[in-house]
Amino acid sequence: MSKTIIVSNRLPIKIKDEGEGYALQPSEGGLATGLASIHAQGENSWIGWPGVSIDDEEQQIFFRSKLKESRLVPIFLSDREIKGFYEGFSNEVLWPIFHYIPPYANYDLTNWEIYTRVNEKFRDVVLEHADPEDTIWIHDYQLLLLPGLLREALPDASIGFFQHIPFPSQELFRLIPWRRELLQGMLGADLLGFHTFDDVRHFISSATRLTATNNNSNRLEVEDRTVFAEPFPMGIDSRRFSALSSDERVLKRVSELKATFKEQKIVLSIDRLDYSKGILQRLEAFELFLQQHPQFHKQVTLYMVVVPSRDTVPQYRELKDQIDRVVGHINGQYGQYDWYPVAYFYHGYPVEEIAALYNAADICLVTPMRDGMNLVSKEYIASRNDENGVLVLSEMAGAAKELIDALIVNPNNIHDISNALFTALNMPPAEMKRRMASMRKIVFKFNVQHWAALFMSRLQEIKNVQSATRARLVGTSIEADIVNRYRNASSRLLLLDYDGTLVGFQDDIDKASPDDELYELLDALEADIHNDLVIISGRKHSTLEKWFQGRPYSLVAEHGVWTKEPGTDWRLKSGLSNAWKEEVSTLMESYADRTPGAFVEEKSFSLAWHYRRVQRDLGALRAHELIDSLRDYSAAYGLQLLDGDKVVEIRSAEVNKGRATLDILHENRYDFILSIGDDRTDEDTFQALPPDAFTIKVGTEVSAAKYYLKQQQDVRRLLRNLVTISQSH
Incomplete structure (x- = not known):
């Protein structure tokens, strides 16, 4: 029985070093919550790093055994691997580039090599647990190479990938020295998921410009596979946050907060310490608000929680120092003996405390400079069972595409944020409730369980489409049928398009002339007395005349405007006008x-x-x-x-390849018909032919043709096989 294997950088547990040993704790993160229902099914498993470096083999064996009970598979990384893979390449190259801060990127070759090796390490562990019919769902920027590595080993596997941070425009992405390798890794997936359509658009732009990949809307043609890139906005466990709002401990803490701040309005700001979160700009905007609206002094407090993160990294340590200075400046400039404008807390809180803050806050201020989704905004909305409160949200957060009833601001425009605060503080209760009720419907409908189920359902649909398409590929059995029918037929019609079918495309259309091999191939087919060979093209009749002068094929030029039978002059279709x-x-x-x-x-x-x-x-x-x-x-x-x-x-409108084909069929009867073409003009031919004809499209786009070949070179291979039959009789 097939199973699903979830792969992420971190397992949904925390291993804490308690000196004399390690302790296991479940993770409360959004991803862990979202994938819990999928992980719980059947024999599904989750592969990832447990979060600490454990070198002792006995300890590793212990944890493997302990985690196996929960179908969790740990990948143990050394301190050097953690430094190069996670702290190095992932967070010193991918994180700043993907968040549009290229000056912070450090293109260290050693870190790239370690990143590659760790992705290979993940591949090896996945292969130990995966069967060919399993579904593998890979998560986030730390594992961009993994889909491609697994595709090489499991060519028919069902592989999904989800990007939890933004994907940058191709102008930024191309700055990465190893951009093609990263794209080729991602394109190993069958379905690539992103939070927003903008991210999808950026990815497709990078893939088509930086690799030999063609696209049709959100479908990318990668070798012999169709890869889909689509938006799947991630939600939260909205029922959980709604339930927490009714928890007695949370309600007690809400009362304490309101008593502490008495009649003041609370503006809540919660972020991890990161330069992408716009914390400094938010503080500047709040200071501007205090300057412009002195009537709100002692009436409003910015309750700012900053969760520690990587504060040993120079850029983060510098950011922390800047935040400390700006908070001190604002409180020193505007504070009074009984009021500090900014209540600043630099540490993490349990979810119950966060839920209490969501319910106590009159305004939630979420203004990242760039964010994949930002779940704080959705958690705030899910917590507000009273339908009160106002969300001020950055247009650079993925959530802004859904939560359109928030006050949307440009995080770089401190005047915009200041004005939004003023609007929020003066918003009529009826409007506040209308906006909040509308956003709550969205947050509860598109929750994290919906997100996970939708992605998995779409991945299955795509695999079904791929299977149906693969069944139409001219493989061994279909080719054998064509060859047998060809061998036994006494009257055959071969309708062949030219550009993209008999020859490859050229940037200069005049350089796509026939080569010697093509002449030999066509001559051999025409030499069979049972064959009528027709080249049916959109080319000018003068061009076809130059290329095939004196050769005994039938020619159809300009989609049927001109026709020429062997040994005759060109004939122009009557009744056509050039007045236009x-x-x-x-x-x-x-x-x-x-x-x-x-x-x-x-x-x-x-x-x-x-x-x-x-x-x-x-x-x-x-x-x-x-x-x-x-x-x-x-x-x-x-x-x-x-x-x-x-x-x-x-x-x-009176001219197309289909009408030209009907003219040919009207004059003769055939017991074998083969038509091959590559673009939309050939669809008319395919549709005009009888049901028993072999119609073949070059490429995997949707077509009226019964079958398809992957590329133009495959056409010549098929025709050579038919020549072999003709020459053996």
């Missing part, structure tokens, strides 16, 4: 003039706007703009728009 051409050509040339690398190709009764040599995203953007501009001409002149592979073509 001059006007449309002017428009298309204007788009080419402002798009470096684009050009317009004029054909007999069509115009093609090529953008193969244009910067990737710019080309697609201009193509969509051009298509929108051409729609009016299409309607006015009865033209057809084609959005092809790096080309936009407009032509008479």
Whole structure:
């Protein structure tokens, strides 16, 4: 029976060194809570580092045995591995780059090598526990290489990956010296999950620009696999925080807090010590608020909790010193004998104390400079069963995409934050309740259990899609069927597209001329008296004439405008008009003039706007703009728009490859038909053919074709096999 293996940097437990031994404690983190229901099922297991360095083998054996009872598998790391893998590469390269602070990045080669080795160590342990039919769900930036490493060892495994921090724009990501290796590692997954669509967009941009990966929307074609990248906003255990708000201990602590601050409004700020959290800017904004609104002196207190984190690292130690100085300055400047504007606490608290603070706070101020999701904002909302309180939230937090009824601010704009505080403190109770009720619906519906179930469900859907697609691949059995039908047929039709099918694409369209091998292949197929070979292309008839002059194939040019039978002259389809051409050509040339690398190709009764040599995203953007501009001409002149592979073509609606195919079928009867093509124009051919025809798409995009081949080189291999049959008879 298949199982799910969860893999993360940390196990959902804490091992504490108590001097004479170690003690185990369950983790209260959001990930542990979210994955608890999945981990609890069947024989599912969780692999990760237990959080401490344990070198003693007897202790390691003890913990393996102890954790095995809970289906937890520890990976023990040495002090050097922890320093290079976690403290080094993960937190000195990936963390600052992914949080848009590149000056803090330290590109140390030794740390990269250790990061690679630790990912390989994780792979080895996973392989000890994984079977081919298992599902493996990998988490976060410490294990970016792991999906690719596992894919090499388990090519058919179901692998998911979730990124819990932001993914940066490709301009920032490309700063990392080992960017391609990291992307190739991530692309080993079947499904890549991120908190927001912006993160998805950034990842796809990096993957397509920095590796040989093509995409169609959120689908990436990686070798012979389709990889999906999608947003899955992470939630919290909302029921737990709601229940804590009714806990007697929490209610008692809420009363104590309110008594301490009497009639003052409490503005709550809770963060881990980190330069991405915007703590200094938040303090500056609060000081500005006190300057601008002296009427609120002694009426409001910023209750600021900063949880210690990596304060031995120079940047974090410096940040801590700066926070201490700014808090001291504000309290010294504005404080009075019975009031300090900032109540500052530098330590962690149990969840009951945090829940009490959420319920006592009139405002929760969450203003990170960059954050993957930020669960503090959601915890605050889930805790407010009374539907009171106001959330002030940074637009740079992933949660801002969902919690649109918060007061959304730019964390770099201290005036924006100050104004939001003033608005929050003066918000009418009815508006406050309306906003809070709306956000609570979201937080309770899209909770952490929903997040985990949705991801796993989508991963299964994707594996089903991949399996269905794989069944259509022209593999051994399907190819054997094609060969047998070909061998036994007495009248065969071979309809072959040119660019992307018989030859690979070239940036310069005039350089895609046939090579000697192709001529030999086509000549051999045509030499079989049972074969009718037709090259059906969007190319100009003059180009096909130059390339295939004197050869005994049938040629269809410009999608059916021109046709030529062996030994005859080119024949033009009747009833076509070019009255529209001059006007449309002017428009298309204007788009080419402002798009470096684009050009317009004029054909007999069509115009093609090529953008193969244009910067990737710019080309697609201009193509969509051009298509929108051409729609009016299409309607006015009865033209057809084609959005092809790096080309936009407009032509008479009466002409397409499907109609040209029907003309061929009308003149002859065949007991074997093979059609191969690679782009949207070939779909007309596939749809025009009878059900018993072999229709093959080059590439894995959705198609009307029955079967597909992975790449253009596979077409020639298949045709060579057919030549072998022809020459043996």
